[in-house]
Amino acid sequence: MGNARYYIGHFDLTNILALGGNGVDLFFVISGFCMYYFYAAKHKFSYRDFYRFLVKRWVRLSPAFYTATVVYLLIRIFISQDINVNAASLFTSVFYLNSIFPRDTAASHFWTLGVEWQFYLVIPFLLIYQNRIGFKKIFVIIFGLLFLVAIVSVLVIRNRFDLITDQIFFRGIEFGCGTVAGRLLLINNIAYFKSRALWLLTFIVITYAGRVMISNPVLSLSANYNNLFKLSGFTLMGAGFSGILYLAVTSAKWLNLILGNILFKTMGKISYSFYLWHPLVIPVVNHYTLIYMPFAKGITAPVLSTCISAIILYPISILSYNMLEKPFLSVGNLTTK
Numbered sequence: 001m002g003n004a005r006y007y008i009g010h011f012d013l014t015n016i017l018a019l020g021g022n023g024v025d026l027f028f029v030i031s032g033f034c035m036y037y038f039y040a041a042k043h044k045f046s047y048r049d050f051y052r053f054l055v056k057r058w059v060r061l062s063p064a065f066y067t068a069t070v071v072y073l074l075i076r077i078f079i080s081q082d083i084n085v086n087a088a089s090l091f092t093s094v095f096y097l098n099s100i101f102p103r104d105t106a107a108s109h110f111w112t113l114g115v116e117w118q119f120y121l122v123i124p125f126l127l128i129y130q131n132r133i134g135f136k137k138i139f140v141i142i143f144g145l146l147f148l149v150a151i152v153s154v155l156v157i158r159n160r161f162d163l164i165t166d167q168i169f170f171r172g173i174e175f176g177c178g179t180v181a182g183r184l185l186l187i188n189n190i191a192y193f194k195s196r197a198l199w200l201l202t203f204i205v206i207t208y209a210g211r212v213m214i215s216n217p218v219l220s221l222s223a224n225y226n227n228l229f230k231l232s233g234f235t236l237m238g239a240g241f242s243g244i245l246y247l248a249v250t251s252a253k254w255l256n257l258i259l260g261n262i263l264f265k266t267m268g269k270i271s272y273s274f275y276l277w278h279p280l281v282i283p284v285v286n287h288y289t290l291i292y293m294p295f296a297k298g299i300t301a302p303v304l305s306t307c308i309s310a311i312i313l314y315p316i317s318i319l320s321y322n323m324l325e326k327p328f329l330s331v332g333n334l335t336t337k
Helices: 013-017 020-040 046-079 087-094 108-120 123-133 135-156 163-168 168-186 196-213 225-248 252-259 260-271 271-292 300-329
Strands: none
Touching: 020 108, 020 123, 020 168, 020 225, 046 087, 046 108, 046 123, 046 271, 046 300, 087 260, 108 123, 108 163, 108 168, 108 271, 123 135, 123 168, 135 163, 135 168, 135 225, 163 168, 163 225, 168 225, 225 252, 252 260, 260 271, 260 300, 271 300
């Protein structure tokens, strides 16, 4: 939105401080946390639960997602006059292949749901085998293997195929960090975090270190192996965000004070619909904010645009939740996302 740039040497400080785009990384951590905590807390997971787990996740996510897919495709056909929309665009979304075939996705942000579904194919094995060989061993086997595949892919493919960074073997460490936070909460192990303020500061520093690793100045240091910097950044952000998440959910008093009001509770409930529809609203609001609000300069523009977008999206997301999500929550005793 035309924000001023602030350079320290070759590093653009504005770019390094721009954490907004890393909400995706936080989302992956939270997803790993929720999927492990809620399913591991219920009962011992078995192979018989594998199919039921996938069906539950599909029923939970698909009605709203398929509706959004059709809307985005219609907009691209009739408003944007996009001639690239075809049967493949619908096929990609039906089977959640958005991260694998980004050119055929109905909307660019849907790649995250593709990675989410890849994680759904992984997490059952952690839930099953933790009861047989222990959490630590199966965690190292699964997420260590994913991490190894990521490193090998960078060394072999180098920088010729950037699509690999949006797959489970690159992002798996973020989901894995979330499962660790869920594990610690499940066994109620808070002995490691007695100095909470110091730990919070540490995790914030780790998170920002990860953000620096994926900034353009750092990625430009290597033409062939910059994806290794991305992998390092995802790992650090996963560790930092999971630590912050764990400290947050174990600090019930202040967390409830800040987030326990009806506004934020509702926001949490409708967050999936918020995610689905936000690209329809935010670009339009951004455009008109710059045109009709000339006083919005510097940091004021994105802050104002974000607030206006949230106000517009709130009722839209409530409607979407009540029509496309809530009716399906009770199917098979589903837990909410």
